[in-house]
Amino acid sequence: MATTARIGIGSPLSRVDGIAKVTGQARYAAEHKPKDMLYGFIVSGAIAKGRITGIDDRKARGVPGVVEIVTHENRPRTAWLDRSHQDQLGPPGSTFRPLYDDKILFSGQPVALVLADTFEAARHAATLVNVAYEAEAHNTDFDKAVAERYMPSKKRDNYIAPKKRGDPEKALAKAPLKVESQFHLAVEHHNPMEMHATTIEWMDDGSITVHDKTQGSQNTQAYLSSAFGISASKIRVLNPYIGGGFGSGLRPQYHVYLAMLAATMMERSVRVVMTRQQMFTHVHRPAAEQRVTLGAEMDGRLTAIVNEATTSTSRYEDNMENVVTWGLMNYACPNASGDYAVAAMDTATSGDMRAPGAATGMTLFEMAIDEMAEAARLDPLAFRLLNYSEDDAMNGTPFTSKALREAFAEGAEAFGWAERKAEPRQMREGRELVGWGVATGMWDALFSKTSAGAKLSANGDLEVSSAGSDIGTGTYTVMTQIATDTLGLSPERITARLGDSDLPTSPVEGGSWGAASTGAAVQMACQSIAAKLLKAAGKVDGKPLGSAGIDDVEFVDGHIVSKTNPAASVSFTDAMRAAGLNSIEAEETATGGISGMISQMRKSRNTHSAIFAEVKVDEELGVVRVTRIVCAVAAGRIINPKTARSQILGGVVMGIGMALHEETMMDTKLGRFMNHNLAEYHVPANADIDAIDVIFVDEPDPEVTPLGVKGLGEIGIVGTAGAVANAIWHATGKRVRSLPITIDKLQD
Amino acid sequence: MDTATLDTPADTYAITIGLTINGQQRRLPVEPWTTLLDLLREQEGLTGTKKGCDHGQCGACTVLIDGKRVNSCLTLAVSRDGADVRTVEGLAEGDRLHPLQQAFIDHDAFQCGYCTPGQLCSAVGLLAEGKAKSRDEVREMMSGNICRCGAYTNITDAVLEVLGEGSVK
Numbered sequence A: 001m002a003t004t005a006r007i008g009i010g011s012p013l014s015r016v017d018g019i020a021k022v023t024g025q026a027r028y029a030a031e032h033k034p035k036d037m038l039y040g041f042i043v044s045g046a047i048a049k050g051r052i053t054g055i056d057d058r059k060a061r062g063v064p065g066v067v068e069i070v071t072h073e074n075r076p077r078t079a080w081l082d083r084s085h086q087d088q089l090g091p092p093g094s095t096f097r098p099l100y101d102d103k104i105l106f107s108g109q110p111v112a113l114v115l116a117d118t119f120e121a122a123r124h125a126a127t128l129v130n131v132a133y134e135a136e137a138h139n140t141d142f143d144k145a146v147a148e149r150y151m152p153s154k155k156r157d158n159y160i161a162p163k164k165r166g167d168p169e170k171a172l173a174k175a176p177l178k179v180e181s182q183f184h185l186a187v188e189h190h191n192p193m194e195m196h197a198t199t200i201e202w203m204d205d206g207s208i209t210v211h212d213k214t215q216g217s218q219n220t221q222a223y224l225s226s227a228f229g230i231s232a233s234k235i236r237v238l239n240p241y242i243g244g245g246f247g248s249g250l251r252p253q254y255h256v257y258l259a260m261l262a263a264t265m266m267e268r269s270v271r272v273v274m275t276r277q278q279m280f281t282h283v284h285r286p287a288a289e290q291r292v293t294l295g296a297e298m299d300g301r302l303t304a305i306v307n308e309a310t311t312s313t314s315r316y317e318d319n320m321e322n323v324v325t326w327g328l329m330n331y332a333c334p335n336a337s338g339d340y341a342v343a344a345m346d347t348a349t350s351g352d353m354r355a356p357g358a359a360t361g362m363t364l365f366e367m368a369i370d371e372m373a374e375a376a377r378l379d380p381l382a383f384r385l386l387n388y389s390e391d392d393a394m395n396g397t398p399f400t401s402k403a404l405r406e407a408f409a410e411g412a413e414a415f416g417w418a419e420r421k422a423e424p425r426q427m428r429e430g431r432e433l434v435g436w437g438v439a440t441g442m443w444d445a446l447f448s449k450t451s452a453g454a455k456l457s458a459n460g461d462l463e464v465s466s467a468g469s470d471i472g473t474g475t476y477t478v479m480t481q482i483a484t485d486t487l488g489l490s491p492e493r494i495t496a497r498l499g500d501s502d503l504p505t506s507p508v509e510g511g512s513w514g515a516a517s518t519g520a521a522v523q524m525a526c527q528s529i530a531a532k533l534l535k536a537a538g539k540v541d542g543k544p545l546g547s548a549g550i551d552d553v554e555f556v557d558g559h560i561v562s563k564t565n566p567a568a569s570v571s572f573t574d575a576m577r578a579a580g581l582n583s584i585e586a587e588e589t590a591t592g593g594i595s596g597m598i599s600q601m602r603k604s605r606n607t608h609s610a611i612f613a614e615v616k617v618d619e620e621l622g623v624v625r626v627t628r629i630v631c632a633v634a635a636g637r638i639i640n641p642k643t644a645r646s647q648i649l650g651g652v653v654m655g656i657g658m659a660l661h662e663e664t665m666m667d668t669k670l671g672r673f674m675n676h677n678l679a680e681y682h683v684p685a686n687a688d689i690d691a692i693d694v695i696f697v698d699e700p701d702p703e704v705t706p707l708g709v710k711g712l713g714e715i716g717i718v719g720t721a722g723a724v725a726n727a728i729w730h731a732t733g734k735r736v737r738s739l740p741i742t743i744d745k746l747q748d
Numbered sequence B: 001m002d003t004a005t006l007d008t009p010a011d012t013y014a015i016t017i018g019l020t021i022n023g024q025q026r027r028l029p030v031e032p033w034t035t036l037l038d039l040l041r042e043q044e045g046l047t048g049t050k051k052g053c054d055h056g057q058c059g060a061c062t063v064l065i066d067g068k069r070v071n072s073c074l075t076l077a078v079s080r081d082g083a084d085v086r087t088v089e090g091l092a093e094g095d096r097l098h099p100l101q102q103a104f105i106d107h108d109a110f111q112c113g114y115c116t117p118g119q120l121c122s123a124v125g126l127l128a129e130g131k132a133k134s135r136d137e138v139r140e141m142m143s144g145n146i147c148r149c150g151a152y153t154n155i156t157d158a159v160l161e162v163l164g165e166g167s168v169k
C-alpha cells in the first residue's frame, strides 16, 4: 500500500487558509453586505468628562440618504442591570454602555450613531451632529493618578497577588550592592490592521447574524444576548477571519453594541466600522510605572528584590495585570516582595494587549537586572545564570519544564555573545555605536476547557470544528495537522472550521492557550472517530483486522492497518459501508483532566525565552537601529515550526515597537490621546525590522497540557524591549528607563 | 464641505466613468466624493482590497493603477476615468497563483492576512519599478505597507525570492 509522508504534528505545513488570504477571498467583518443594509458612522464625544446638555442633529438629518440618528435620547431600551452588560472577560466595575445616558466618561466616547444608505452620507452627516457639553474637571495625567494609586477591593479573576519571602527590607539594608530604579512604559494601542467592525444581518425570521471582529464568537453572543435581552439561540456570531487582535478583540468593543442597538431599533441590517482614530478611543495597554530595588552580594548573588508597580485603568472599571510577579518567580533570591496597585484616570478602561502584565513587568524588571549586573561587574548573561532558579522562586513549586538554561546557551551561541565587550561604548562601526543586550522572557502556559467536533464522511473527507478563533495564530492549520496526525488523512481531505458561535464551545482566543486547548480537543474528537471506525471495521466480511484493539492498529491514508501485519487493512469507506454509516461524528471536550488539575496546583507551568539584541546607534543623531535579534524560546512541543516561528517574529516586532516607537501621547489638558493615527503612532514598518532569528529549544513536557504544547502568541514580545534597552546602554553607556526610547531621550 | 450642496438627492451628482477592473471593462456611476477604495469594496464587492486607515497611512488599500501601486483610499474614483485597475483578486490567473502569492504562502508572509492584499499589490508594483535590488532596498521600498502581525522578514524573503527569479511581468 502506498504511504505518503505524514504531515502531522511537527511538520511545517503552510497555512491552510493561505490561498483565501492571498487571493482576497477571506472575508472579514465589514465585508458582508446584506440586503438593505444601513451604514453606521460613529460620532465621537469631544470632552473627557462631564455630560451632554443637548444634541442638535437637524442639519445631519437633512443630508440625503440619512435614515436615523441614534443617541441616548432616542435609543431603544436595553437591559437595566449592570451585570447584564458584563462580558466574560470584563474586570470588576461597571461596564461602559454606549449611548446609555448623558454622562461622558472618556474622550472619544461615542455620543451618536448616524445611519444612512451610503457610507459617505453617514460620514458626512456625522460631522454635522452638534453636541453641547457641560465639562467637569478631569484627570488623564498618569503621574498625578499614581499619587492616588489603590488596590481594588474586588480583584480581577486572573489576578495573582505577589507572595513575599524572607525579609527584603533587612536584606537591602545589609546588601553591599544595591540598585534602585524607576521605570516607565507609555500607553500603547493594539492597532490591528483591521479596524473594529460589525455587520449585522437582520433575518426575516427575527434571528440575527453578527459578523464581528472579535476574538471570541461565543463571548460576543452571550454579551449581546444578555445586554439586549434576546435569546442566544437567535444570535449567531461569525468571525472566521479576524484582521489581527492582540487582545483588542477579547472583550466586545462598543462598535458591536452600537450595531446591535441600531439593528434592533430599525429592524434592519446594519454595519458599523470604527475609523482608525476611533481605534484610539477604547482598549489600550495601560501606562505603567515600576520601581525595582535590588540588593546583591559583591559576587553578584541576589539577596533582595522589591518590585513595585502601578498601571492605569479607568474610573469605571478596575483593570488589573500581573506585573510584579514575574521577577519574583524567575530569580533565586531569598528575600523578595512585590507591591501592585492601579491608578484611575478619565479614559476608557485599559485592557489586555499581547502578554498583558508580563510584557510590561518582565521587560522593565529585566532592565533593572541589567543594572545590577553592571554594578556587580558581571556579564549580564553570566549574572542571570548565577541567579538562575530551577523552581518557581515565588511559589516554591517546580516547573513542569524549564529549558531556559538551554535557551540561553543556544541563543548565545547563535548570536555570538562570547565576543561581547564588557564595558559600554567599546564597539563601533563607522559613525554608529554598537551594543549587545540580553533579557529573559516568561509567560504562562495556559490551558482552557475547549470542545471540538469531528465529522468523517463516507468519501473520506473530514471536518474538524470548534467555536474558537484564528486571529492569525494559525489555529486552522494546527487543527488540520492534529487531525492528520490522528487519523492519517492527507491535509487536503480535511476542513477545519472556526469562528462560528454555533460550533462546539470554546473560550475567547487569547493568552496563547489556543493551540494547546483547541488542539487537544480536536485530537480527542479524532480519537473518538478512530474508535468508531475500528468498531465499524469489525463488520467487514472476514474481519481482516481480527480482534485488533485501538492500540494494535494505525490509521494511514484512509485505511486502518494492523501494526503487526501491515497486509491486513480496512479502508475507512469499506468500514463505514459495512456498518451502514454515511458519516461518523464525534464531539469531545478537553479539560486537562483530574491529574492535570492536581498537577496544576503543585507545579508551575510557563514558557521561557532568552532574547539577544544588537543595536546600532548613530552617535550624533541618536537614531537607533535594531540590527539583529536572536530569540530562543522554550515552549514545549511545537506543532508547526513555520507558523510557530511567525508567532515569535510577530511578538518580537511588537517588542521592538515597544522599545523604540510605540507611545500614545496624552494631551492632559484636553484629556485626549493626541497621536491617534498611524502616521503619528508609529508601529514598526518593514525598514525598522532587520534580522530576527528564532530558535525553538527542545523541551519535552508531557505534563503541561495534553499535547505537551505551551503556546506561543505572547512569549515573543516579553522581554524583547528589555534586551533592546540593555543593548542601547551597552552601545551608548546611557540608561534610558522610560519606554519607548525615542531620540529625544538619548539626546538629553 | 459645504452642506448646501448635499441638499439635492445624491444621485444627481453621480458621474459615469469607465474603468478596467481586473481586465473587465466597467461603466460606473460614481459620486465625486467616493474613493476608489470604497468604490471597489462597496459598489463592486471587491473586498480583497482592505481599509486600514482611510488616510494613506497604512498601505492596506494598495492597488495597481496602470501598473503603478497607489493608495486607493487617497484616490477619488472620479479622477481615474479610463484607468486600468488591478486588485488582489486579479493577480492570479485562474487557479494559477501569481508567483508572489505563492511565495507569500511558502514563506508564511502573513498571519491575519489583512495587510496581505496591499503587500502583494505593492510588491507587484515594486518589481515593476525595477528599483529594488537588495534586501535593504526591498525593506525600504515596502515600508508603505504596515503589517501589525509583524511578518516583515517573511514578506521580504518572499519578495526577494521572486525578485531573484525575475519571473514576474
Ligand code: FES
Pocket (backbone or CB within 6 Å): B050, B051, B052, B053, B054, B055, B056, B057, B058, B059, B060, B061, B062, B071, B072, B073, B074
Ligand atoms: S487604507 Fe489606504 S493607506 Fe490605509
Ligand code: FES
Pocket (backbone or CB within 6 Å): A193, A243, A244, A472, B109, B110, B111, B112, B113, B114, B115, B116, B146, B147, B148, B149, B150, B151
Ligand atoms: S498579516 Fe496581519 S497585518 Fe499583516
